[in-house]
Amino acid sequence: MEPAKLRIAVPNKGSLAAAAAQMLTEAGYRQRADPKDLVCHDQANSVDFFYLRPRDIATYVGSGDLDLGVTGRDLLVDSGSPATEVLDLGFAPATFRFAARPGVLVDERDVAGRRIATSYAGVVGAYLAERGLTAEVVRLDGAVENAVRLGVADVIADVVQTGTTLRQAGLVTVGEPILRSTAVLIGRGDPAAEPAAAQLLHRLQGVLVARRYVMVVYDVPVELLDRASALTPGIESPTVSQLHREGWVAVQSMVQRAAMHRVMDELYDLGARAILVTDIHACRL
Numbered sequence: 001m002e003p004a005k006l007r008i009a010v011p012n013k014g015s016l017a018a019a020a021a022q023m024l025t026e027a028g029y030r031q032r033a034d035p036k037d038l039v040c041h042d043q044a045n046s047v048d049f050f051y052l053r054p055r056d057i058a059t060y061v062g063s064g065d066l067d068l069g070v071t072g073r074d075l076l077v078d079s080g081s082p083a084t085e086v087l088d089l090g091f092a093p094a095t096f097r098f099a100a101r102p103g104v105l106v107d108e109r110d111v112a113g114r115r116i117a118t119s120y121a122g123v124v125g126a127y128l129a130e131r132g133l134t135a136e137v138v139r140l141d142g143a144v145e146n147a148v149r150l151g152v153a154d155v156i157a158d159v160v161q162t163g164t165t166l167r168q169a170g171l172v173t174v175g176e177p178i179l180r181s182t183a184v185l186i187g188r189g190d191p192a193a194e195p196a197a198a199q200l201l202h203r204l205q206g207v208l209v210a211r212r213y214v215m216v217v218y219d220v221p222v223e224l225l226d227r228a229s230a231l232t233p234g235i236e237s238p239t240v241s242q243l244h245r246e247g248w249v250a251v252q253s254m255v256q257r258a259a260m261h262r263v264m265d266e267l268y269d270l271g272a273r274a275i276l277v278t279d280i281h282a283c284r285l
């Protein structure tokens, strides 16, 4: 068997794993059938996928042993690896923040001199160093919200998504997030220089656009076409086709999913009819 042209790290479990595999599947790549598999060969695309702990992915990509990887921005920063962010994949959004018992800290600078529990010692260390603050960093593997209750630390620095875990532990966030994270594709150097990597990048960008946009089709009297087009300018320009009915045209255009209902209301109020919205399964702009 010929060696694969591209070797990619994918999270094997945790918050990123299912969404990463889903996105790669939508981009046309083969993913493992069994969640215990360590490797998946995608022969058709000449790609090998390696399933690794998300925390280790930046290490493999930074060393050049793997070409690309999917991980969290916070994990990339924490690793100190020379790997860099290639594409924001949008899923698994989370903030990374300080938290303590209510009233203990007024702002972020008050973490100085405290014991800070975290499983992201790299992120916290860099934050303190940048601001010239000193504090004792207590490294833990997880469930750090318990550290205050158990007396190991005064402050925690951890991933916050819904805030439920913090509330349960009786902690409140302090100041602005230390960083905002999402899942990212990481690489080394210029990944687009390698054709197989450039293709993966294009396919993932296509998935992101397909998720962000819907296709809107509607009929409108020709004298309202300019105003309707202004509501649905699309990415390039809307497609306009002749209708059999005299004086009417059909218009087709990509619209941001988040704006879809507002745009439909505005089109209807303008006089457009038969407004249909469909999902985009894949695209290449």
Ligand SMILES: Nc1ncnc2c1ncn2[C@@H]1O[C@H](COP(=O)(O)OP(=O)(O)OP(=O)(O)O)[C@@H](O)[C@H]1O
Binding pocket: 011, 013, 014, 015, 016, 054, 055, 071, 072, 073, 074, 075, 092, 093, 094, 142, 159, 160, 161, 162, 181, 182
């Ligand atoms: N609610 C969340 N909890 C933890 N991580 C989250 C959450 N939402 C998004 N993430 C992101 O997922 C990544 C952490 O994933 P990881 O698999 O290491 O942790 P996990 O889901 O807590 O799994 P585990 O702790 O079981 O190893 C980080 O990039 C983090 O920002």
Ligand SMILES: O=P(O)(O)OC[C@H]1O[C@H](OP(=O)(O)OP(=O)(O)O)[C@H](O)[C@@H]1O
Binding pocket: 141, 142, 143, 144, 145, 158, 159, 160, 161, 162, 163, 164, 165, 166
């Ligand atoms: O703001 P929330 O929606 O509550 O999510 C954030 C919490 O979820 C994660 O913990 P996880 O369950 O992964 O356990 P861990 O600390 O052992 O990793 C993370 O470390 C926070 O504790």
Ligand SMILES: [Mg+2]
Binding pocket: 142
């Ligand atoms: Mg966790």
